[in-house]
Amino acid sequence: MIVFGLPEVLWGLLFVPIAYYIYRRVTKRKKKEALKFSNISFIKSALGNKTKSRIQDVLFYLTLLSIILMIIGFAQPHIPLKRAKEGVNVVLVLDVSGSMQATDYKPTRLEAAKRSAEILLRSLKPKDYAGIVIFESGATTAAYLSPFKERVIEKLREISPREGKTALGDGLSLGVDMAESIPNRKKVVILLSDGVNNAGVISPREAVEFAKSKHIQVYTIGMGSKGKVVLGYDWFGNPQYAELDEETLKMIARETGGKYFKSVDEHTLDDIYRNISKNIKRERELTNIKDWFFLASMVVLLIQTYLRYGRRRIIP
Secondary structure (H helix, E strand, O other), X not given: OOEEOOHHHHHHHHHHHHHHHHHHHHHXXXXXXXXXXXXXXXXXXXXXXXXXXXXXXXXXXXXXXXXXXXXXXXXXXXXXXXXXXXXXXXEEEEEOOHHHHOOOOOOOHHHHHHHHHHHHHHHOOOOOEEEEEEEOOXXXXXEEEEOOHHXXXXXHHOOOOOOOOOOHHHHHXXXXXXXXXXXXXXXEEEEEEOOOOXXXXXXXXXXXXXXXXXXXXXXXXXXXXXXXXXXXXXXXXXXXXXXXXXXXXXXXXXXXXXXXXXXXXXXXXXXXXXXXXXXXXXXXXXXXXXXXXXXXXXXXXXXXXXXXXXXXXXXX
16 A cells, blocks of 8 residues: 655646647647648658557657656655564563562572563564563663663663562553653563552553553563462461462553463463564554655656667667
8 A cells, every 4th residue: 555745746647648638639630731731752751650650659658657657756655564674662561579589480480580581682673672660669760772682681680679569550651651762663561470569659550541542562471370379478377379460461461452471480481482572563664665766767768768869769
């Protein structure tokens, strides 16, 4: 599908049928006027043979074609091509709350998440940018959005566990804000959490609305185990279990056009991060192809010039 930046220029194409009409009318009039003379040789000269007449038609049509191509070029035609130049902004939003110190993943949930996230960062394309946001009772930036993945990986490795609760909404909002920091690019947030939103000032629903307003896809990863995981005990000796709010994570992905993934051990987590870049929907961008039409116009003109004036010209 072609989209024109200056569609009003296409009105110039009305010149084409007018020029064709004038050309045919002049040609017919020339032949009629020649018939008024009695000199047979003059008539033949004026009318010409059919081959020469066809050659004149070909040259005229080539000129007309060149004009058509130039008019289309000036109208700024665009076609959708795969986004290759600008890449994608990818922001990892990582839960570092107290529950991420659980050891059901080896050596801990957080270390397993960091190792798996590194797999994703290395799978991104050269033009993609990456950044990291971490959250517990609040949210903060661990690595600013950058095309230098090795630097981002260094920052990822430096992340350490915290003791706070889970401010999922704050983390997602900051991730969306970071993804938006470099405009005119596809934006994706990948959110990993193993808990329930129980802290922060922004609710998950508010963060989702913020992401939707910025047209940002959010892929969510729920980190848990097949069985119950004890995180500790309260003052009365009752066990405290890790809780995963899958419904909220599914809602976030569904509402923003992303996808939800469930991890039950370090192996499935590796697989998720290894394949998630394939799920990122890379947008098509409108690419200006006016130069294609200008080049085609020049080629047609060169052909016409060669046929008229070249060494093997078809007109003596």
